[in-house]
Amino acid sequence: MKFGLKHVARLAAAGAAIAIFPPLVQGDERIPVFDGHVHYNEAATIAYSPAQIIAKMRAAGVPRALVSSTSDDNTLALLKEGGTAQVVPFLRPYGGQIHSGNWFRHPDALPYLKDRWDPDRYAGIGEFHLHQVTYADSDTVRTVARMMAESDRFLHVHADSRVIEAILAHTPDVRILWAHAGMVDPPEVIARTLAAHDAVWAEISIRGFEIAPGGTIDPAWRDLFTAYPGRFLTASDTYVTEQWDAYADIINRHRNWLAQLPADVARAVAHGNAVRLFGAGGVAELEE
Ligand SMILES: [Zn+2]
Structure with a gap:
Protein backbone atom coordinates (compact mmCIF):
# COMPACT_ATOMS: atom_id res chain seq x y z
CA MET A 1 0.00 0.00 0.00
CA LYS A 2 1.31 3.44 -0.88
CA PHE A 3 0.54 6.52 1.14
CA GLY A 4 0.21 9.09 -1.58
CA LEU A 5 -2.02 12.13 -1.80
CA LYS A 6 -5.07 9.99 -2.34
CA HIS A 7 -4.50 8.31 0.98
CA VAL A 8 -3.98 11.63 2.73
CA ALA A 9 -7.23 12.85 1.19
CA ARG A 10 -9.02 9.74 2.48
CA LEU A 11 -7.68 10.41 5.97
CA ALA A 12 -8.81 14.00 5.78
CA ALA A 13 -12.25 12.88 4.66
CA ALA A 14 -12.33 10.55 7.65
CA GLY A 15 -11.84 13.55 9.92
CA ALA A 16 -8.18 13.08 10.76
CA ALA A 17 -6.60 16.33 11.93
CA ILE A 18 -3.94 16.51 9.26
CA ALA A 19 -5.22 19.12 6.85
CA ILE A 20 -3.24 21.97 8.41
CA PHE A 21 0.05 20.19 7.78
CA PRO A 22 1.57 19.84 4.35
CA PRO A 23 1.40 16.25 3.13
CA LEU A 24 4.56 14.29 3.85
CA VAL A 25 4.40 12.30 0.66
CA GLN A 26 3.96 13.50 -2.90
CA GLY A 27 3.05 10.93 -5.50
CA ASP A 28 5.22 7.88 -4.95
CA GLU A 29 7.72 9.62 -2.67
CA ARG A 30 7.90 8.04 0.73
CA ILE A 31 9.63 9.46 3.75
CA PRO A 32 12.78 7.38 4.44
CA VAL A 33 12.47 5.34 7.62
CA PHE A 34 15.55 4.48 9.69
CA ASP A 35 14.31 1.32 11.38
CA GLY A 36 15.36 1.37 15.03
CA HIS A 37 14.68 -2.30 15.82
CA VAL A 38 15.45 -5.16 13.44
CA HIS A 39 16.31 -8.78 14.19
CA TYR A 40 17.50 -11.40 11.72
CA ASN A 41 16.88 -14.41 13.94
CA GLU A 42 17.51 -18.08 13.23
CA ALA A 43 14.04 -18.83 11.78
CA ALA A 44 14.23 -15.80 9.48
CA THR A 45 17.55 -17.02 8.07
CA ILE A 46 15.75 -20.15 6.85
CA ALA A 47 13.00 -18.11 5.18
CA TYR A 48 15.12 -15.27 3.77
CA SER A 49 18.73 -14.91 2.66
CA PRO A 50 20.67 -11.82 3.74
CA ALA A 51 20.28 -10.46 0.19
CA GLN A 52 16.50 -10.92 0.38
CA ILE A 53 16.32 -9.12 3.74
CA ILE A 54 18.35 -6.19 2.41
CA ALA A 55 16.10 -6.10 -0.67
CA LYS A 56 12.99 -6.09 1.57
CA MET A 57 14.31 -3.13 3.51
CA ARG A 58 15.13 -1.19 0.35
CA ALA A 59 11.72 -2.00 -1.16
CA ALA A 60 10.06 -0.66 2.01
CA GLY A 61 11.99 2.62 1.81
CA VAL A 62 14.20 1.72 4.77
CA PRO A 63 17.77 2.75 3.90
CA ARG A 64 19.24 1.96 7.32
CA ALA A 65 18.41 -0.10 10.42
CA LEU A 66 19.66 -1.06 13.85
CA VAL A 67 20.16 -4.81 13.72
CA SER A 68 20.60 -7.35 16.51
CA SER A 69 19.99 -11.05 16.18
CA THR A 70 19.88 -14.45 17.81
CA SER A 71 22.59 -15.40 17.20
CA ASP A 72 24.89 -12.44 16.54
CA ASP A 73 26.43 -14.26 13.56
CA ASN A 74 23.19 -13.53 11.67
CA THR A 75 23.64 -9.79 12.28
CA LEU A 76 27.16 -10.05 10.90
CA ALA A 77 25.85 -11.90 7.82
CA LEU A 78 23.42 -9.04 7.21
CA LEU A 79 26.20 -6.50 7.78
CA LYS A 80 28.33 -8.28 5.20
CA GLU A 81 25.49 -8.11 2.68
CA GLY A 82 24.23 -4.56 3.32
CA GLY A 83 27.41 -2.90 4.53
CA THR A 84 27.69 -0.24 7.21
CA ALA A 85 25.56 2.16 5.15
CA GLN A 86 22.52 -0.04 5.68
CA VAL A 87 23.23 -2.02 8.85
CA VAL A 88 24.04 -0.57 12.27
CA PRO A 89 24.93 -3.65 14.32
CA PHE A 90 24.12 -4.13 17.99
CA LEU A 91 25.63 -7.06 19.87
CA ARG A 92 22.95 -9.33 21.33
CA PRO A 93 23.82 -11.69 24.20
CA TYR A 94 21.44 -14.46 23.09
CA GLY A 95 22.29 -17.80 21.48
CA GLY A 96 22.62 -21.44 22.50
CA GLN A 97 21.52 -21.75 26.13
CA ILE A 98 21.53 -18.00 26.72
CA HIS A 99 18.16 -16.31 26.18
CA SER A 100 15.96 -13.39 27.23
CA GLY A 101 15.04 -14.98 30.57
CA ASN A 102 18.53 -15.86 31.84
CA TRP A 103 21.22 -13.81 30.09
CA PHE A 104 21.71 -11.40 33.02
CA ARG A 105 22.65 -14.28 35.34
CA HIS A 106 24.04 -16.88 32.94
CA PRO A 107 27.77 -17.41 33.71
CA ASP A 108 28.69 -17.54 30.00
CA ALA A 109 26.92 -14.34 28.93
CA LEU A 110 29.40 -11.73 30.13
CA PRO A 111 32.51 -13.59 28.84
CA TYR A 112 30.73 -13.97 25.47
CA LEU A 113 29.90 -10.25 25.30
CA LYS A 114 33.38 -9.18 26.39
CA ASP A 115 34.98 -11.48 23.84
CA ARG A 116 32.88 -10.19 20.95
CA TRP A 117 32.57 -6.53 21.93
CA ASP A 118 34.22 -4.13 19.51
CA PRO A 119 33.21 -0.45 19.72
CA ASP A 120 34.41 0.07 16.15
CA ARG A 121 31.97 -2.55 14.91
CA ALA A 145 26.18 -0.71 31.27
CA ARG A 146 29.65 0.47 32.40
CA MET A 147 31.23 -0.89 29.19
CA MET A 148 28.74 1.06 27.05
CA ALA A 149 29.16 4.25 29.09
CA GLU A 150 32.94 4.05 28.74
CA SER A 151 32.89 3.45 24.99
CA ASP A 152 30.05 5.98 24.45
CA ARG A 153 27.81 3.33 22.93
CA PHE A 154 24.17 2.38 23.62
CA LEU A 155 22.17 -0.14 25.57
CA HIS A 156 19.06 -1.28 23.65
CA VAL A 157 16.75 -2.32 26.48
CA HIS A 158 13.39 -4.09 26.41
CA ALA A 159 12.03 -3.25 29.86
CA ASP A 160 9.54 -1.00 31.59
CA SER A 161 10.32 2.44 32.98
CA ARG A 162 11.16 1.12 36.47
CA VAL A 163 13.97 -1.02 35.02
CA ILE A 164 15.28 1.94 33.00
CA GLU A 165 15.38 3.94 36.24
CA ALA A 166 17.23 1.07 37.97
CA ILE A 167 19.91 0.91 35.26
CA LEU A 168 20.42 4.67 35.35
CA ALA A 169 20.61 4.56 39.16
CA HIS A 170 23.83 2.52 38.96
CA THR A 171 25.14 3.86 35.63
CA PRO A 172 23.79 7.42 35.16
CA ASP A 173 26.14 8.19 32.26
CA VAL A 174 25.03 5.40 29.89
CA ARG A 175 22.92 6.15 26.81
CA ILE A 176 19.79 4.01 26.45
CA LEU A 177 17.66 3.22 23.44
CA TRP A 178 14.41 2.19 25.09
CA ALA A 179 12.79 -0.62 23.10
CA HIS A 180 9.05 -0.27 22.40
CA ALA A 181 9.06 2.84 24.64
CA GLY A 182 8.59 0.43 27.52
CA MET A 183 6.02 -1.76 25.71
CA VAL A 184 3.48 -1.39 28.55
CA ASP A 185 4.18 2.18 29.65
CA PRO A 186 1.52 4.78 28.76
CA PRO A 187 2.42 8.16 27.23
CA GLU A 188 2.50 9.98 30.60
CA VAL A 189 5.07 7.52 32.01
CA ILE A 190 7.16 7.74 28.83
CA ALA A 191 7.04 11.54 29.09
CA ARG A 192 8.14 11.43 32.73
CA THR A 193 11.05 9.10 31.92
CA LEU A 194 12.25 11.24 29.00
CA ALA A 195 11.92 14.41 31.09
CA ALA A 196 14.03 12.90 33.88
CA HIS A 197 16.81 11.50 31.64
CA ASP A 198 18.36 13.35 28.70
CA ALA A 199 20.24 10.27 27.49
CA VAL A 200 17.19 8.06 26.91
CA TRP A 201 15.69 7.72 23.44
CA ALA A 202 12.64 5.57 22.74
CA GLU A 203 11.76 3.50 19.68
CA ILE A 204 8.11 2.69 19.11
CA SER A 205 8.13 -0.78 17.56
CA ILE A 206 5.00 -2.86 18.32
CA ARG A 207 3.24 0.27 19.69
CA GLY A 208 1.67 1.33 16.36
CA PHE A 209 -1.82 0.14 17.22
CA GLU A 210 -1.80 2.20 20.43
CA ILE A 211 -0.25 5.22 18.73
CA ALA A 212 -2.85 5.22 15.96
CA PRO A 213 -5.83 2.99 16.72
CA GLY A 214 -7.78 2.56 13.49
CA GLY A 215 -5.14 4.64 11.69
CA THR A 216 -5.80 8.00 13.39
CA ILE A 217 -3.11 9.21 15.77
CA ASP A 218 -4.10 9.22 19.43
CA PRO A 219 -3.96 12.77 20.91
CA ALA A 220 -1.87 11.68 23.92
CA TRP A 221 0.75 10.13 21.64
CA ARG A 222 0.70 13.12 19.30
CA ASP A 223 1.33 15.41 22.27
CA LEU A 224 4.16 13.11 23.41
CA PHE A 225 5.90 13.24 20.01
CA THR A 226 5.51 17.01 19.73
CA ALA A 227 6.73 17.53 23.32
CA TYR A 228 9.83 15.34 22.75
CA PRO A 229 10.42 15.46 18.98
CA GLY A 230 14.12 14.67 19.35
CA ARG A 231 13.70 11.53 21.43
CA PHE A 232 11.77 9.00 19.32
CA LEU A 233 12.72 6.54 16.57
CA THR A 234 10.45 4.62 14.22
CA ALA A 235 10.95 0.86 14.32
CA SER A 236 9.44 -2.47 13.24
CA ASP A 237 10.87 -5.22 15.50
CA THR A 238 11.18 -8.27 13.22
CA TYR A 239 11.20 -10.67 16.19
CA VAL A 240 9.41 -13.40 14.22
CA THR A 241 9.59 -14.21 10.51
CA GLU A 242 5.97 -13.06 10.01
CA GLN A 243 7.20 -9.53 10.70
CA TRP A 244 9.53 -9.89 7.71
CA ASP A 245 6.65 -11.27 5.61
CA ALA A 246 4.66 -8.11 6.41
CA TYR A 247 7.64 -5.74 6.56
CA ALA A 248 6.56 -3.11 4.02
CA ASP A 249 3.06 -2.95 5.54
CA ILE A 250 4.49 -2.42 9.04
CA ILE A 251 6.66 0.45 7.83
CA ASN A 252 3.81 1.97 5.82
CA ARG A 253 1.45 1.84 8.81
CA HIS A 254 4.01 3.87 10.71
CA ARG A 255 4.21 6.32 7.79
CA ASN A 256 0.45 6.71 8.06
CA TRP A 257 0.51 8.16 11.59
CA LEU A 258 3.82 9.97 10.98
CA ALA A 259 1.98 11.87 8.21
CA GLN A 260 -0.45 13.14 10.86
CA LEU A 261 2.34 14.87 12.82
CA PRO A 262 3.85 18.26 11.96
CA ALA A 263 6.27 17.60 9.08
CA ASP A 264 9.43 18.47 11.03
CA VAL A 265 8.43 16.17 13.91
CA ALA A 266 7.59 13.38 11.45
CA ARG A 267 11.00 13.68 9.78
CA ALA A 268 12.78 13.59 13.12
CA VAL A 269 10.91 10.47 14.26
CA ALA A 270 11.10 8.73 10.86
CA HIS A 271 14.88 9.12 10.49
CA GLY A 272 16.31 12.43 11.71
CA ASN A 273 16.85 11.38 15.33
CA ALA A 274 18.38 8.05 14.33
CA VAL A 275 20.73 9.80 11.90
CA ARG A 276 21.83 12.17 14.66
CA LEU A 277 22.56 9.23 17.00
CA PHE A 278 23.96 6.64 14.59
CA GLY A 279 24.97 8.52 11.42
CA ALA A 280 23.28 8.92 8.04
CA GLY A 281 24.65 5.95 6.10
CA GLY A 282 22.21 5.03 3.35
CA VAL A 283 19.63 7.61 4.50
CA ALA A 284 21.66 10.33 2.76
CA GLU A 285 20.85 8.81 -0.66
CA LEU A 286 17.09 9.06 -0.07
CA GLU A 287 17.00 12.48 1.57
CA GLU A 288 16.51 15.39 -0.78
ZN1 LIG B 1 11.66 -6.28 22.27
Missing part, protein backbone atom coordinates in the same frame (compact mmCIF):
# COMPACT_ATOMS: atom_id res chain seq x y z
CA TYR A 122 28.95 -2.34 17.22
CA ALA A 123 26.83 0.69 18.13
CA GLY A 124 25.81 -0.94 21.38
CA ILE A 125 24.68 -4.01 23.25
CA GLY A 126 21.08 -5.27 22.96
CA GLU A 127 18.31 -5.66 22.32
CA PHE A 128 18.08 -7.51 25.61
CA HIS A 129 15.18 -8.10 27.99
CA LEU A 130 14.92 -7.38 31.71
CA HIS A 131 11.51 -8.39 32.99
CA GLN A 132 12.12 -7.60 36.68
CA VAL A 133 13.56 -4.51 38.34
CA THR A 134 15.94 -6.64 40.42
CA TYR A 135 17.52 -8.07 37.23
CA ALA A 136 18.93 -4.62 36.44
CA ASP A 137 21.18 -4.91 39.48
CA SER A 138 23.00 -8.07 38.35
CA ASP A 139 26.77 -7.95 37.90
CA THR A 140 26.33 -8.66 34.20
CA VAL A 141 23.98 -5.71 33.64
CA ARG A 142 26.15 -3.39 35.73
CA THR A 143 29.27 -4.41 33.80
CA VAL A 144 27.62 -4.13 30.40
Whole structure:
Protein backbone atom coordinates (compact mmCIF):
# COMPACT_ATOMS: atom_id res chain seq x y z
CA MET A 1 0.00 0.00 0.00
CA LYS A 2 1.31 3.44 -0.88
CA PHE A 3 0.54 6.52 1.14
CA GLY A 4 0.21 9.09 -1.58
CA LEU A 5 -2.02 12.13 -1.80
CA LYS A 6 -5.07 9.99 -2.34
CA HIS A 7 -4.50 8.31 0.98
CA VAL A 8 -3.98 11.63 2.73
CA ALA A 9 -7.23 12.85 1.19
CA ARG A 10 -9.02 9.74 2.48
CA LEU A 11 -7.68 10.41 5.97
CA ALA A 12 -8.81 14.00 5.78
CA ALA A 13 -12.25 12.88 4.66
CA ALA A 14 -12.33 10.55 7.65
CA GLY A 15 -11.84 13.55 9.92
CA ALA A 16 -8.18 13.08 10.76
CA ALA A 17 -6.60 16.33 11.93
CA ILE A 18 -3.94 16.51 9.26
CA ALA A 19 -5.22 19.12 6.85
CA ILE A 20 -3.24 21.97 8.41
CA PHE A 21 0.05 20.19 7.78
CA PRO A 22 1.57 19.84 4.35
CA PRO A 23 1.40 16.25 3.13
CA LEU A 24 4.56 14.29 3.85
CA VAL A 25 4.40 12.30 0.66
CA GLN A 26 3.96 13.50 -2.90
CA GLY A 27 3.05 10.93 -5.50
CA ASP A 28 5.22 7.88 -4.95
CA GLU A 29 7.72 9.62 -2.67
CA ARG A 30 7.90 8.04 0.73
CA ILE A 31 9.63 9.46 3.75
CA PRO A 32 12.78 7.38 4.44
CA VAL A 33 12.47 5.34 7.62
CA PHE A 34 15.55 4.48 9.69
CA ASP A 35 14.31 1.32 11.38
CA GLY A 36 15.36 1.37 15.03
CA HIS A 37 14.68 -2.30 15.82
CA VAL A 38 15.45 -5.16 13.44
CA HIS A 39 16.31 -8.78 14.19
CA TYR A 40 17.50 -11.40 11.72
CA ASN A 41 16.88 -14.41 13.94
CA GLU A 42 17.51 -18.08 13.23
CA ALA A 43 14.04 -18.83 11.78
CA ALA A 44 14.23 -15.80 9.48
CA THR A 45 17.55 -17.02 8.07
CA ILE A 46 15.75 -20.15 6.85
CA ALA A 47 13.00 -18.11 5.18
CA TYR A 48 15.12 -15.27 3.77
CA SER A 49 18.73 -14.91 2.66
CA PRO A 50 20.67 -11.82 3.74
CA ALA A 51 20.28 -10.46 0.19
CA GLN A 52 16.50 -10.92 0.38
CA ILE A 53 16.32 -9.12 3.74
CA ILE A 54 18.35 -6.19 2.41
CA ALA A 55 16.10 -6.10 -0.67
CA LYS A 56 12.99 -6.09 1.57
CA MET A 57 14.31 -3.13 3.51
CA ARG A 58 15.13 -1.19 0.35
CA ALA A 59 11.72 -2.00 -1.16
CA ALA A 60 10.06 -0.66 2.01
CA GLY A 61 11.99 2.62 1.81
CA VAL A 62 14.20 1.72 4.77
CA PRO A 63 17.77 2.75 3.90
CA ARG A 64 19.24 1.96 7.32
CA ALA A 65 18.41 -0.10 10.42
CA LEU A 66 19.66 -1.06 13.85
CA VAL A 67 20.16 -4.81 13.72
CA SER A 68 20.60 -7.35 16.51
CA SER A 69 19.99 -11.05 16.18
CA THR A 70 19.88 -14.45 17.81
CA SER A 71 22.59 -15.40 17.20
CA ASP A 72 24.89 -12.44 16.54
CA ASP A 73 26.43 -14.26 13.56
CA ASN A 74 23.19 -13.53 11.67
CA THR A 75 23.64 -9.79 12.28
CA LEU A 76 27.16 -10.05 10.90
CA ALA A 77 25.85 -11.90 7.82
CA LEU A 78 23.42 -9.04 7.21
CA LEU A 79 26.20 -6.50 7.78
CA LYS A 80 28.33 -8.28 5.20
CA GLU A 81 25.49 -8.11 2.68
CA GLY A 82 24.23 -4.56 3.32
CA GLY A 83 27.41 -2.90 4.53
CA THR A 84 27.69 -0.24 7.21
CA ALA A 85 25.56 2.16 5.15
CA GLN A 86 22.52 -0.04 5.68
CA VAL A 87 23.23 -2.02 8.85
CA VAL A 88 24.04 -0.57 12.27
CA PRO A 89 24.93 -3.65 14.32
CA PHE A 90 24.12 -4.13 17.99
CA LEU A 91 25.63 -7.06 19.87
CA ARG A 92 22.95 -9.33 21.33
CA PRO A 93 23.82 -11.69 24.20
CA TYR A 94 21.44 -14.46 23.09
CA GLY A 95 22.29 -17.80 21.48
CA GLY A 96 22.62 -21.44 22.50
CA GLN A 97 21.52 -21.75 26.13
CA ILE A 98 21.53 -18.00 26.72
CA HIS A 99 18.16 -16.31 26.18
CA SER A 100 15.96 -13.39 27.23
CA GLY A 101 15.04 -14.98 30.57
CA ASN A 102 18.53 -15.86 31.84
CA TRP A 103 21.22 -13.81 30.09
CA PHE A 104 21.71 -11.40 33.02
CA ARG A 105 22.65 -14.28 35.34
CA HIS A 106 24.04 -16.88 32.94
CA PRO A 107 27.77 -17.41 33.71
CA ASP A 108 28.69 -17.54 30.00
CA ALA A 109 26.92 -14.34 28.93
CA LEU A 110 29.40 -11.73 30.13
CA PRO A 111 32.51 -13.59 28.84
CA TYR A 112 30.73 -13.97 25.47
CA LEU A 113 29.90 -10.25 25.30
CA LYS A 114 33.38 -9.18 26.39
CA ASP A 115 34.98 -11.48 23.84
CA ARG A 116 32.88 -10.19 20.95
CA TRP A 117 32.57 -6.53 21.93
CA ASP A 118 34.22 -4.13 19.51
CA PRO A 119 33.21 -0.45 19.72
CA ASP A 120 34.41 0.07 16.15
CA ARG A 121 31.97 -2.55 14.91
CA TYR A 122 28.95 -2.34 17.22
CA ALA A 123 26.83 0.69 18.13
CA GLY A 124 25.81 -0.94 21.38
CA ILE A 125 24.68 -4.01 23.25
CA GLY A 126 21.08 -5.27 22.96
CA GLU A 127 18.31 -5.66 22.32
CA PHE A 128 18.08 -7.51 25.61
CA HIS A 129 15.18 -8.10 27.99
CA LEU A 130 14.92 -7.38 31.71
CA HIS A 131 11.51 -8.39 32.99
CA GLN A 132 12.12 -7.60 36.68
CA VAL A 133 13.56 -4.51 38.34
CA THR A 134 15.94 -6.64 40.42
CA TYR A 135 17.52 -8.07 37.23
CA ALA A 136 18.93 -4.62 36.44
CA ASP A 137 21.18 -4.91 39.48
CA SER A 138 23.00 -8.07 38.35
CA ASP A 139 26.77 -7.95 37.90
CA THR A 140 26.33 -8.66 34.20
CA VAL A 141 23.98 -5.71 33.64
CA ARG A 142 26.15 -3.39 35.73
CA THR A 143 29.27 -4.41 33.80
CA VAL A 144 27.62 -4.13 30.40
CA ALA A 145 26.18 -0.71 31.27
CA ARG A 146 29.65 0.47 32.40
CA MET A 147 31.23 -0.89 29.19
CA MET A 148 28.74 1.06 27.05
CA ALA A 149 29.16 4.25 29.09
CA GLU A 150 32.94 4.05 28.74
CA SER A 151 32.89 3.45 24.99
CA ASP A 152 30.05 5.98 24.45
CA ARG A 153 27.81 3.33 22.93
CA PHE A 154 24.17 2.38 23.62
CA LEU A 155 22.17 -0.14 25.57
CA HIS A 156 19.06 -1.28 23.65
CA VAL A 157 16.75 -2.32 26.48
CA HIS A 158 13.39 -4.09 26.41
CA ALA A 159 12.03 -3.25 29.86
CA ASP A 160 9.54 -1.00 31.59
CA SER A 161 10.32 2.44 32.98
CA ARG A 162 11.16 1.12 36.47
CA VAL A 163 13.97 -1.02 35.02
CA ILE A 164 15.28 1.94 33.00
CA GLU A 165 15.38 3.94 36.24
CA ALA A 166 17.23 1.07 37.97
CA ILE A 167 19.91 0.91 35.26
CA LEU A 168 20.42 4.67 35.35
CA ALA A 169 20.61 4.56 39.16
CA HIS A 170 23.83 2.52 38.96
CA THR A 171 25.14 3.86 35.63
CA PRO A 172 23.79 7.42 35.16
CA ASP A 173 26.14 8.19 32.26
CA VAL A 174 25.03 5.40 29.89
CA ARG A 175 22.92 6.15 26.81
CA ILE A 176 19.79 4.01 26.45
CA LEU A 177 17.66 3.22 23.44
CA TRP A 178 14.41 2.19 25.09
CA ALA A 179 12.79 -0.62 23.10
CA HIS A 180 9.05 -0.27 22.40
CA ALA A 181 9.06 2.84 24.64
CA GLY A 182 8.59 0.43 27.52
CA MET A 183 6.02 -1.76 25.71
CA VAL A 184 3.48 -1.39 28.55
CA ASP A 185 4.18 2.18 29.65
CA PRO A 186 1.52 4.78 28.76
CA PRO A 187 2.42 8.16 27.23
CA GLU A 188 2.50 9.98 30.60
CA VAL A 189 5.07 7.52 32.01
CA ILE A 190 7.16 7.74 28.83
CA ALA A 191 7.04 11.54 29.09
CA ARG A 192 8.14 11.43 32.73
CA THR A 193 11.05 9.10 31.92
CA LEU A 194 12.25 11.24 29.00
CA ALA A 195 11.92 14.41 31.09
CA ALA A 196 14.03 12.90 33.88
CA HIS A 197 16.81 11.50 31.64
CA ASP A 198 18.36 13.35 28.70
CA ALA A 199 20.24 10.27 27.49
CA VAL A 200 17.19 8.06 26.91
CA TRP A 201 15.69 7.72 23.44
CA ALA A 202 12.64 5.57 22.74
CA GLU A 203 11.76 3.50 19.68
CA ILE A 204 8.11 2.69 19.11
CA SER A 205 8.13 -0.78 17.56
CA ILE A 206 5.00 -2.86 18.32
CA ARG A 207 3.24 0.27 19.69
CA GLY A 208 1.67 1.33 16.36
CA PHE A 209 -1.82 0.14 17.22
CA GLU A 210 -1.80 2.20 20.43
CA ILE A 211 -0.25 5.22 18.73
CA ALA A 212 -2.85 5.22 15.96
CA PRO A 213 -5.83 2.99 16.72
CA GLY A 214 -7.78 2.56 13.49
CA GLY A 215 -5.14 4.64 11.69
CA THR A 216 -5.80 8.00 13.39
CA ILE A 217 -3.11 9.21 15.77
CA ASP A 218 -4.10 9.22 19.43
CA PRO A 219 -3.96 12.77 20.91
CA ALA A 220 -1.87 11.68 23.92
CA TRP A 221 0.75 10.13 21.64
CA ARG A 222 0.70 13.12 19.30
CA ASP A 223 1.33 15.41 22.27
CA LEU A 224 4.16 13.11 23.41
CA PHE A 225 5.90 13.24 20.01
CA THR A 226 5.51 17.01 19.73
CA ALA A 227 6.73 17.53 23.32
CA TYR A 228 9.83 15.34 22.75
CA PRO A 229 10.42 15.46 18.98
CA GLY A 230 14.12 14.67 19.35
CA ARG A 231 13.70 11.53 21.43
CA PHE A 232 11.77 9.00 19.32
CA LEU A 233 12.72 6.54 16.57
CA THR A 234 10.45 4.62 14.22
CA ALA A 235 10.95 0.86 14.32
CA SER A 236 9.44 -2.47 13.24
CA ASP A 237 10.87 -5.22 15.50
CA THR A 238 11.18 -8.27 13.22
CA TYR A 239 11.20 -10.67 16.19
CA VAL A 240 9.41 -13.40 14.22
CA THR A 241 9.59 -14.21 10.51
CA GLU A 242 5.97 -13.06 10.01
CA GLN A 243 7.20 -9.53 10.70
CA TRP A 244 9.53 -9.89 7.71
CA ASP A 245 6.65 -11.27 5.61
CA ALA A 246 4.66 -8.11 6.41
CA TYR A 247 7.64 -5.74 6.56
CA ALA A 248 6.56 -3.11 4.02
CA ASP A 249 3.06 -2.95 5.54
CA ILE A 250 4.49 -2.42 9.04
CA ILE A 251 6.66 0.45 7.83
CA ASN A 252 3.81 1.97 5.82
CA ARG A 253 1.45 1.84 8.81
CA HIS A 254 4.01 3.87 10.71
CA ARG A 255 4.21 6.32 7.79
CA ASN A 256 0.45 6.71 8.06
CA TRP A 257 0.51 8.16 11.59
CA LEU A 258 3.82 9.97 10.98
CA ALA A 259 1.98 11.87 8.21
CA GLN A 260 -0.45 13.14 10.86
CA LEU A 261 2.34 14.87 12.82
CA PRO A 262 3.85 18.26 11.96
CA ALA A 263 6.27 17.60 9.08
CA ASP A 264 9.43 18.47 11.03
CA VAL A 265 8.43 16.17 13.91
CA ALA A 266 7.59 13.38 11.45
CA ARG A 267 11.00 13.68 9.78
CA ALA A 268 12.78 13.59 13.12
CA VAL A 269 10.91 10.47 14.26
CA ALA A 270 11.10 8.73 10.86
CA HIS A 271 14.88 9.12 10.49
CA GLY A 272 16.31 12.43 11.71
CA ASN A 273 16.85 11.38 15.33
CA ALA A 274 18.38 8.05 14.33
CA VAL A 275 20.73 9.80 11.90
CA ARG A 276 21.83 12.17 14.66
CA LEU A 277 22.56 9.23 17.00
CA PHE A 278 23.96 6.64 14.59
CA GLY A 279 24.97 8.52 11.42
CA ALA A 280 23.28 8.92 8.04
CA GLY A 281 24.65 5.95 6.10
CA GLY A 282 22.21 5.03 3.35
CA VAL A 283 19.63 7.61 4.50
CA ALA A 284 21.66 10.33 2.76
CA GLU A 285 20.85 8.81 -0.66
CA LEU A 286 17.09 9.06 -0.07
CA GLU A 287 17.00 12.48 1.57
CA GLU A 288 16.51 15.39 -0.78
ZN1 LIG B 1 11.66 -6.28 22.27
